[in-house]
Every structure is written in structure tokens, then in C-alpha cells.
Amino acid sequence: MDTSISQYTEEDLWGGGEQKPLKASYGKLMMWFFIVSDALTFSAFLASYGFSRFKFIETWPIADEVFTHVPFFHGNFPMIYVAFMTFVLIMSSVTMVLAVDAGHHMNKKKVVLYMLLTIIGGAIFVGSQAWEWATFIKGDYGALETKGGRILQFVNVETGERVALDAIALIDPSETETYHESSKGIWFESGEKPSTYSLDEVKSGFLANQALTIRTETINEDGEKTVLSRTEAIDKLNDAVRVVEGANLIRNEYGSRLFADFFFFITGFHGFHVFSGVAINVIIFFNVLIGTYEKRGHYEMIEKVGLYWHFVDLVWVFVFTFFYLV
Amino acid sequence: MAHEHKLSIFRGLVTFKNNQQKIWGVLLFLSLVTAVEVILGITKPAFLVQGTLMGTKLLNWIFIILTLVKAYYIAWDFMHLRDERSSLRRVVVWTPVFLIVYLITLLLFEANYVYEIFNTTFLTWDF
Numbered sequence: 001m002d003t004s005i006s007q008y009t010e011e012d013l014w015g016g017g018e019q020k021p022l023k024a025s026y027g028k029l030m031m032w033f034f035i036v037s038d039a040l041t042f043s044a045f046l047a048s049y050g051f052s053r054f055k056f057i058e059t060w061p062i063a064d065e066v067f068t069h070v071p072f073f074h075g076n077f078p079m080i081y082v083a084f085m086t087f088v089l090i091m092s093s094v095t096m097v098l099a100v101d102a103g104h105h106m107n108k109k110k111v112v113l114y115m116l117l118t119i120i121g122g123a124i125f126v127g128s129q130a131w132e133w134a135t136f137i138k139g140d141y142g143a144l145e146t147k148g149g150r151i152l153q154f155v156n157v158e159t160g161e162r163v164a165l166d167a168i169a170l171i172d173p174s175e176t177e178t179y180h181e182s183s184k185g186i187w188f189e190s191g192e193k194p195s196t197y198s199l200d201e202v203k204s205g206f207l208a209n210q211a212l213t214i215r216t217e218t219i220n221e222d223g224e225k226t227v228l229s230r231t232e233a234i235d236k237l238n239d240a241v242r243v244v245e246g247a248n249l250i251r252n253e254y255g256s257r258l259f260a261d262f263f264f265f266i267t268g269f270h271g272f273h274v275f276s277g278v279a280i281n282v283i284i285f286f287n288v289l290i291g292t293y294e295k296r297g298h299y300e301m302i303e304k305v306g307l308y309w310h311f312v313d314l315v316w317v318f319v320f321t322f323f324y325l326v
Numbered sequence: 327m328a329h330e331h332k333l334s335i336f337r338g339l340v341t342f343k344n345n346q347q348k349i350w351g352v353l354l355f356l357s358l359v360t361a362v363e364v365i366l367g368i369t370k371p372a373f374l375v376q377g378t379l380m381g382t383k384l385l386n387w388i389f390i391i392l393t394l395v396k397a398y399y400i401a402w403d404f405m406h407l408r409d410e411r412s413s414l415r416r417v418v419v420w421t422p423v424f425l426i427v428y429l430i431t432l433l434l435f436e437a438n439y440v441y442e443i444f445n446t447t448f449l450t451w452d453f
Contacts, residue, residue, distance in 0.1 A: 052437070
């Protein structure tokens with residue numbers, strides 16, 4: 001028979017008819033139903049991400065070019081850090097199952113150890129995600145935005161490598177753009193923060209340097225971004241209206257703004273789940289320490305919290321695929 | 327022992343001695359699948375990215391299938407659906423699967439339509 005819960009007495013089981021069709025306790029069943037509804041929420045987010053991506057299939061940013069950093073290392077390492085994060089989360093899932101298993105054997109010491117490891121794993125993951133966000137927001141090379149909101153990035157004519165704004169802009173000392181603060185304005189509204197280099201400084205720097213050209217958002221047949229010829233690029237430069245550094249909800253130097261919006265929204269929502277998972281794990285950890293479940297006679301609570309924790313891992317597997325791989 | 331665990335995975339191909347061993351075995355398998363995904367993602371073998379199958383590259387289909395494989399083992403072994411009643415399993419698996427497939431199908435068709443409108447009508451957005 002399919003049975004995993006013979007340790008419960010009759011009154012612990014959900015009274016769903018004489019046969020008890022699901023043979024699960026009330027708490028566990030409700031956790032499962034919560035997970036089902038939460039899974040639908042996440043899949044709605046990912047499906048709408050897919051919608052926007054298919055809508056702009058030709059111009060969507062390439063994830064390998066966006067997430068290339070690893071803390072404490074310089075250079076271009078696409079996906080390595082996310083793979084590490086995935087591994088940390090799977091690992092903390094494993095320690096959670098081990099905690100559940102130790103709970104079944106009523107082994108308090110082992111439950112404490114494994115719960116602690118799970119909490120540490122979760123904390124590492126949330127920290128990594130915060131770092132990932134910070135890197136994404138800060139930006140990499142910088143770019144120009146056109147009237148239509150398209151992004152123009154700079155590359156070397158010969159090598160095709162990206163070139164940062166620092167290496168392009170010719171600084172004009174006479175230029176004094178000031179930040180319009182709300183306290184000084186007539187209508188008490190603050191202006192946009194000026195970028196490190198003004199549009200004119202970048203433009204004049206680009207015209208002076210023959211080795212530079214522009215890369216547009218459009219993806220060509222080889223699956224790479226289209227690189228314009230030098231003359232096309234000079235022509236295209238006239239469309240630029242502002243300098244973009246980094247990404248936020250309104251502007252995104254990596255390409256389509258929707259990419260940044262969905263990145264913040266979906267990984268943010270997932271990160272919040274991990275954060276609440278860690279918080280719940282901490283509460284349960286202290287409950288184990290003071291012997292709550294020992295007195296209760298079973299460690300089913302660990303199992304219920306474990307279900308939530310694995311669900312967070314499950315969602316990450318999908319986020320990883322659809323944000324970083326596909 | 328009060329608890330019964332089904333200790334076979336891969337349709338009985340591998341049977342573990344106890345539950346802890348099964349957990350480590352599943353971890354090994356999941357890490358392996360993730361490693362394959364990352365390696366394919368970095369190298370992008372040419373024969374997998376040329377040409378499309380049902381609207382996307384072959385490589386993307388491999389990623390999606392490997393993801394579903396991982397999801398299966400997380401749900402079945404970590405969330406111990408394998409040890410639950412089949413009725414509970416069906417309730418929590420088939421309900422979202424049906425709704426998600428439905429939603430994705432509708433949205434992707436719609437997105438494709440919008441994409442075509444952008445490309446074939448007198449509408450410019452690249453300026």
C-alpha cells in the first residue's frame with residue numbers, strides 16, 4: 001500500500017470520508033494545497049515572461065551576456081555563479097530531507113544539525129541573489145538609448161568585444177549638468193540623475209575613435225546581436241537620446257526593459273520566498289531546540305516546513321532554466 | 327520503523343539500502359543534470375542551436391526536458407510524493423500541470439500573433 005503516515009492516530013487524519021482517500025494529516029494536506037496555488041502563481045509569472053519574450057523574440061537580451069560575473073573574480077564567466085546558487089539550494093534541500101528523516105527516527109540532535117545546515121544554505125542563497133541584483137543594477141559597460149527606447153551598445157570594430165563608456169567618453173570640462181533636486185524646483189519634483197558621462201561626451205568620443213562601432217538589440221541568424229558597420233553606426237548615433245548605466249525598472253542597458261522588469265519581479269518574488277523559508281526554518285529550529293516536537297511525539301512539523309522548502313527549490317529549477325539557460 | 331519508504335528510483339533500476347542513501351543518490355543525479363545543463367549552456371554545441379523544432383531551438387528543448395526531469399525527482403523524492411497515496415499525488419500534480427499547460431499554450435500563441443503584427447503592419451518601434 002502507498003502509505004507514509006502510519007504514526008498518526010485516527011484524530012490526526014483528515015476526516016475525508018470513511019476510506020480517508022488521501023491518507024494525509026490536515027496540516028500536510030493544507031501545505032500541499034498552498035504549494036499548488038503558489039505553483040500556479042509562479043507559473044503565471046513565468047508564462048507572462050514567455051509572452052513578453054516571444055513578443056520581442058528578435059531583440060531579447062542574451063542571458064549569457066548579462067550575467068557574467070562571479071564575486072572576487074574578474075573576467076567573463078557566464079552562468080558559473082548561478083550554477084553555484086542552484087547547487088547551494090539543492091544542497092540545502094538535501095539537508096532538509098535528512099532533517100525530516102532524522103525526525104522520523106526521533107533523533108533530536110540530528111534534526112538540529114540538519115536544520116542548522118539548511119538555514120545556512122538558504123542564507124547563502126539569499127545573499128548570492130542580493131549580490132546578483134546589485135551587479136545587475138550597477139551595470140557593466142553602459143549603453144545609449146534611442147528615442148524609441150532601443151539600446152545601442154559599443155563594440156570594437158576588429159574584435160567585436162564590448163567597450164565600456166569609460167573608455168569612450170571625451171570629458172568636456174565646460175559641461176556642467178546639475179542634478180535637479182526636489183527641494184530646489186518650482187514644482188518640487190526632482191529631475192533624472194545625470195549619468196557619469198553626458199550624451200555629448202559619449203558621442204564626441206565615439207566619433208573621434210575609429211575603432212568603435214555600435215551593436216543593436218536585433219539578434220541575427222547566428223543567434224548573436226547585430227553589429228553595425230562604422231558608417232551605419234555614425235548614422236544610428238543620431239537616434240540616441242540618453243546614456244544608460246545599469247538597469248532598473250525604467251531603463252536597462254542590457255536591452256529590452258521588460259527583461260529587467262521580469263528579472264526583478266520573478267527572482268525578487270522567489271528570493272522573498274527563500275527569505276520567508278529561512279525565517280520559518282529558524283522558528284522551527286528553535287522549536288526543535290526547546291523540544292516542542294519531542295513532547296508532541298512526532299516531527300511532522302519538520303516535514304511540512306520541508307515541503308515548503310523543497311517547493312522553493314523546485315521553483316528555482318524553473319527560474320534557472322527560463323532566465324539563464326533558454 | 328513506523329515509516330515506509332520506497333527505495334527504488336529509475337523505475338526500479340536502482341534500489342537503495344535506506345532512505346539516507348536514496349537522498350544522497352538523488353542529490354548526485356540532480357547535480358549531474360545541472361552540470362550537464364551548465365556545460366551545454368556554455369558550449370552551445372552548433373548542431374543543437376541550428377534550426378528550430380516546434381518554435382524553438384533543439385537546445386532549449388533539451389533544457390526544458392532536463393528541468394522537468396529535475397522537478398520530477400525533487401517532487402518525488404525530496405517532497406516524498408513517491409511514498410504518498412496515488413490519489414494525493416494526482417491531486418497535487420495533475421491540477422497545476424493541466425492549468426499551466428493551458429495557460430502557456432494560450433499566452434505563447436498570443437505572443438506570436440503580436441510579434442507578427444509588429445513585423446507585418448505599419449507600425450515601427452525601432453527608432
